[in-house]
Amino acid sequence: MSSKELLPxxxxxxxxxxxxxxxxxxxxxxWDLKDAGFNYNLAAIFxxxxxxxxxxxxxxxxxxxxxxxxxxxxxxxxGIWISQGKDMKALIMDVEGTDGRERGEDQDFERKSALFSxxxxxxxxxxxxxxxxxxxxxxxxxxxxTVFEVNLQLFGGNLDFGFFYEKTLLLFxxxxxxxxxxxxxxxxxxxxxxxxIWQGLSKPEGxxxxxxxxxxxxxxxxxPHKLLQPEQFEVETQKLRNRFxxxxxxxxxxxxxxxxxxxxxxxxxxAGAIWEKIMTNKDLDLPTQxxxxxxxxxxxxxxxxxxxxxxxxxxxxxxxxxGHLVEGLGPKxxxxxxxxxxxxxxxxxxxxxxxxxRKRTEMLTKANSMLESYFVGQLKNLHKKAVSNFTTQLxxxxxxxxTEFGKAAAKTKQEAVDFFLKGAKAIxxxxxxxxxxxELYQFENDLEELTTVQREKELAKMLTGLEKLIKKELDEPxxxxxxxxxxxxxxxxxxTYRRTSEDAELLLKKKAKTFELKEExxxxxxxxLKRQSWVLLTMKVQEESxxxxxxxKLLNRFEEKFQRDSHGLPRVWSPTDDIDxxxxxxxxxxxxxxxxxxxxxxxxxxxxxxxxxxxxxxxxFDQSLQVxxxxxxxxxxxxxxxxxxxxxxxxKRSVVATQAK
Ligand code: GDP
Ligand code: MG
Numbered sequence: 001m002s003s004k005e006l007l008p009x010x011x012x013x014x015x016x017x018x019x020x021x022x023x024x025x026x027x028x029x030x031w032d033l034k035d036a037g038f039n040y041n042l043a044a045i046f047x048x049x050x051x052x053x054x055x056x057x058x059x060x061x062x063x064x065x066x067x068x069x070x071x072x073x074x075x076x077x078x079g080i081w082i083s084q085g086k087d088m089k090a091l092i093m094d095v096e097g098t099d100g101r102e103r104g105e106d107q108d109f110e111r112k113s114a115l116f117s118x119x120x121x122x123x124x125x126x127x128x129x130x131x132x133x134x135x136x137x138x139x140x141x142x143x144x145x146t147v148f149e150v151n152l153q154l155f156g157g158n159l160d161f162g163f164f165y166e167k168t169l170l171l172f173x174x175x176x177x178x179x180x181x182x183x184x185x186x187x188x189x190x191x192x193x194x195x196x197i198w199q200g201l202s203k204p205e206g207x208x209x210x211x212x213x214x215x216x217x218x219x220x221x222x223x224p225h226k227l228l229q230p231e232q233f234e235v236e237t238q239k240l241r242n243r244f245x246x247x248x249x250x251x252x253x254x255x256x257x258x259x260x261x262x263x264x265x266x267x268x269x270x271a272g273a274i275w276e277k278i279m280t281n282k283d284l285d286l287p288t289q290x291x292x293x294x295x296x297x298x299x300x301x302x303x304x305x306x307x308x309x310x311x312x313x314x315x316x317x318x319x320x321x322x323g324h325l326v327e328g329l330g331p332k333x334x335x336x337x338x339x340x341x342x343x344x345x346x347x348x349x350x351x352x353x354x355x356x357x358r359k360r361t362e363m364l365t366k367a368n369s370m371l372e373s374y375f376v377g378q379l380k381n382l383h384k385k386a387v388s389n390f391t392t393q394l395x396x397x398x399x400x401x402x403t404e405f406g407k408a409a410a411k412t413k414q415e416a417v418d419f420f421l422k423g424a425k426a427i428x429x430x431x432x433x434x435x436x437x438x439e440l441y442q443f444e445n446d447l448e449e450l451t452t453v454q455r456e457k458e459l460a461k462m463l464t465g466l467e468k469l470i471k472k473e474l475d476e477p478x479x480x481x482x483x484x485x486x487x488x489x490x491x492x493x494x495x496t497y498r499r500t501s502e503d504a505e506l507l508l509k510k511k512a513k514t515f516e517l518k519e520e521x522x523x524x525x526x527x528x529l530k531r532q533s534w535v536l537l538t539m540k541v542q543e544e545s546x547x548x549x550x551x552x553k554l555l556n557r558f559e560e561k562f563q564r565d566s567h568g569l570p571r572v573w574s575p576t577d578d579i580d581x582x583x584x585x586x587x588x589x590x591x592x593x594x595x596x597x598x599x600x601x602x603x604x605x606x607x608x609x610x611x612x613x614x615x616x617x618x619x620x621f622d623q624s625l626q627v628x629x630x631x632x633x634x635x636x637x638x639x640x641x642x643x644x645x646x647x648x649x650x651x652k653r654s655v656v657a658t659q660a661k
Contacts, residue, residue, distance in 0.1 A: 006064045009083035012093065012271075013116070017109065019275045023082070023268035031084040031091070036264040041254040043244070044080075044093035044117035047127030048140055052175055052226065054094055056127065059237045060244065062086025065094040080113055088245060090254070091267075093117060112278050114147045119154070119274050122258035123169045123244075130177050130222070134189050145197045152215070153204050154277060166260050169217045169253055173240070177222035187220035194218070217258075219251065294355035301348045302363045309340035309367060313374070320377040325385055329378050330427040333371050337429065340367060368432050375427050379439045382423040387446050390416040394454060404514035405458050409451050416447060455515060462511050463529070466504055470533050471540075473500045478540045485557060485593045490601035493537070494611055498604055501533040527614075534613055538624045541600065545627050547636075550597060554590050554640050562586035562647060573655045583648045590644070594636055598628040 008030040012020050028034035045053045054065040063083040081094045095113045117124055128140070136142055174186055198212040221240060224232040243251045262270045313336050319326050326332070344363060348356050390412055397408040420443055424436040477496040481489050508529055512522045544550070562582055565571050573579055602611040602625065615621045628636065 007062065007083050007086055009064065009081050011079060012082040013080040013113065013275065015078040017079075017112070017279065019272050023271065024265070026082075027264055027267060033084075033089065033091075033264040036089060038259060038261060038263060039089060040264050041088075041090040041123070041244075042093070042121050042260070042267075043090060043123040043125065043253075044095055044121040045125040045127055046095055046114055046117055046140070047125075048132070049096070051127050051129060053125075053127045055226070056125075056173065056175075056223075056237070057092055057094055060085075060241045061088065061090065061092050063092055063094070078109065080116065085244070090244065093121065111143060111146050111150075114143055115150055115154075115278055116271075116275055118147055118151050118168055119278075120260065120271050121168060122166075122260065123171055123253045126170055126172045128172070128174060130174050130181070130186070133174065133186050134193070136193075141193055141197060144194075145201065148197065148212075148215075149201045150281075152201065152207060152210070154281065167215060167217055167257055169219060169255070169258050171253060172218065172220045174220070174222040176225045179224075183220060183222050186222070187218075190220065191218065219253065291352060291355060294351035295359075297351055298348045298355055298359035301344055302359050305340045305344045306363065306366070308343065309336055310370070312336040312339065313371065316374050320374055320381065323381050323384065325381050325423070326374075326378060329374065330429065333374065333427070334429055337364075337367050337371065364431065368429070371429065372432070372434060375429075375432075375434050378427050379424060379436055382420055383439055383443045383446075386416045386420040386423075386443060387450070389419060390447055391450060391454075394451075398454075398458065405455060406514055406516035409455070413447050413451065417444065459515060459525075462515075463525070463532075466507060466511075466529065467532055467536065469507070470500055470504050471536050473503065474533070474537050475540055478537065479544055482541065482544045482597075483553060483556075485553060485596060487596075488605070489596065491603065491605035493541075493600070494602060494604040495606055497533065497537050498607070498611070501530050504529055504533055531613055531619060534624065535619075538600070541627055545597065550628075551636060551639055551643070554593060554636070555643055557593060558586050558590040558640070558644055559647065561589060562644075563651075573651050574658070575655050577655070579648070579651050579655070583644075583651070587641070587644045590640065591637055594628070594633050594640075598626075598633055600625040600627060 008026065010020055010022055010026045010030075012023060014020070033040050045057055047053050050068055054067045057063050057065055058067065061083070062085065065081055065083065078096050080096070083092055083094070084090070085092050095117050126140075126144075172187070172190055174183075177183075177186075194212060203210060223236050223240070226233045242249050243253050246252060247254070260270070313333065316326050316329060316332070320329075341360065341364065344360060348359060393415065394409060394412045397403050397412060398405065417440075420440065424440065428434050428436065474496060478493055481492040481496070505526055508526060509522070512525065517525070544553075560568075563571050603609070604611055613619075613621045
């Protein structure tokens with residue numbers, strides 16, 4: 001390469017923050033470093049804009065980075081340029097700085113570029129004017145702080161794992177050195193500043209105690225004013241150059257410990273990956289001025305809209321919490337939300353669309369979550385109200401004679417569900433994920449339960465009614481039959497029972513239809529009813545068989561036979577009459593009735609079959625047939641005999657009395 005020829009340079013990271021994909025081509029073709037392995041160096045420069053960085057690099061390394069035009073004073077191309085040093089196995093990066101005063105896009109780029117330089121270079125030249133020393137902003141110390149901090153965060157962690165961390169050399173070049181302040185003083189000031197910066201860093205976990213010297217070495221030098229002392233400037237620049245090219249120079253900078261140990265042919269991958277990591281780390285992003293403004297204003301506008309919104313919706317809270325249904329709640333909530341978004345849109349839509357949209361969504365979410373508690377509350381109240389409507393309406397309907405339970409329940413339920421759904425749909429706002437399905441499900445369950453309870457009640461009522469009917473149908477015929485004891489007595493009672501229970505069954509079947517009973521339910525009820533009829537029957541029998549009554553029945557029967565003639569007329573005994581024979585006959589016949597009373601005979605004379613019911617835990621059929629126990633039969637016999645004997649004596653006496661007249 002001839003010395004006249006311009007050294008090829010590459011726009012490594014362009015003004016759009018894109019990493020060049022030509023680095024590997026440049027390394028192999030233009031700079032002939034493909035096979036250099038570790039045998040090459042990488043340096044970069046860092047500093048404020050227009051501090052003569054590019055000028056210095058071109059002087060030191062024979063590069064041809066753009067130098068700011070003296071007359072036009074336009075800023076040179078943004079980004080990072082990379083070039084090979086003339087006749088050197090060194091790559092030099094020229095990083096375009098800013099004046100660091102303006103926030104926003106430029107600063108974001110600046111800190112990322114600086115971070116990239118620190119992370120990749122062995123030597124970072126920190127370029128500054130002498131008068132910047134000791135000035136925080138002017139000397140880019142603020143930026144250095146950020147770069148240290150993020151560098152530690154992103155790449156400092158490997159200290160933890162005990163790896164060898166490649167230090168970076170920070171070479172401070174103090175420009176336009178007048179000479180009145182010796183280098184030693186300047187460097188002390190800088191060192192103290194750096195130490196202070198390091199103390200103030202927020203360090204990642206585990207690295208709280210790390211020292212600046214774990215990561216960086218420092219070197220300080222000065223250069224005279226290029227225009228005012230051109231010769232000295234030339235001499236000093238050459239001396240400085242020697243530090244980069246002469247490994248025997250005591251201040252030689254490319255010491256092996258600074259090498260990042262990346263072979264030249266892999267540099268493009270390594271550097272690209274570091275840039276990628278820097279670019280994808282959101283913590284590093286600095287919002288642009290426009291973003292900051294949009295965030296601030298949209299936030300303010302949203303807050304103002306929200307105050308109005310909250311004021312508008314607060315009136316719903318009380319009634320809902322008190323369990324009332326707020327009339328027209330859905331449209332009212334929507335109205336409040338619309339007013340808020342409209343007022344937000346009016347002012348906020350003028351700002352950066354991405355920020356405006358994000359804030360709008362945030363506000364909508366916040367509004368929705370406030371409204372959701374009203375939605376949920378109103379749903380609960382709707383549920384309660386619909387349940388109570390259901391109960392009263394069903395009861396109302398059942399009061400009407402002839403109402404069929406099944407039909408009435410279904411109709412009332414449908415009405416309640418419609419009421420709930422109508423209310424629920426009316427309060428579900430668009431652009432929400434609110435749901436009422438769960439509440440509906442619970443509500444329907446409640447209706448189901450209430451229906452079951454109500455049905456049980458109605459069924460019980462119906463059965464009680466049936467039993468009353470049965471009792472009415474049984475009582476009279478049973479009493480009559482028992483009053484007329486004789487061979488056909490039980491037969492008559494059995495016939496009555498069969499007829500009654502058949503009637504009852506028919507009636508039950510008819511009623512059961514209105515309850516929409518299942519077949520097995522109906523069967524069970526029929527069995528129960530049959531048994532209940534039987535129990536009613538036996539109860540009547542027992543009632544008619546209490547001590548006095550049965551004795552009375554027996555005596556009636558006896559008197560009929562003994563004291564009445566064949567025409568049923570009262571007998572008047574004459575002295576010639578045989579009293580003893582009819583007395584004995586009547587007494588015998590009556591005593592024979594006692595065992596007849598004692599046990600129900602289940603033979604039905606019409607069907608000629610014995611009636612039988614199945615016994616269960618609380619019902620013993622055989623037991624139910626017993627009317628009089630052995631002992632009671634004996635007692636009855638004795639009691640009866642005593643009364644009968646008295647009748648006999650009475651009859652005898654009446655004869656004697658007639659004779660005496
Ligand atoms: P950069 O933006 O830091 O790269 O600065 P440039 O290298 O583009 O130089 C900016 C201006 O400073 C140019 O007009 C240079 O001529 C001028 N300049 C370069 N070196 C020096 C120097 O040592 N002292 C002074 N005072 N001006 C310099
Ligand atoms: Mg420059």
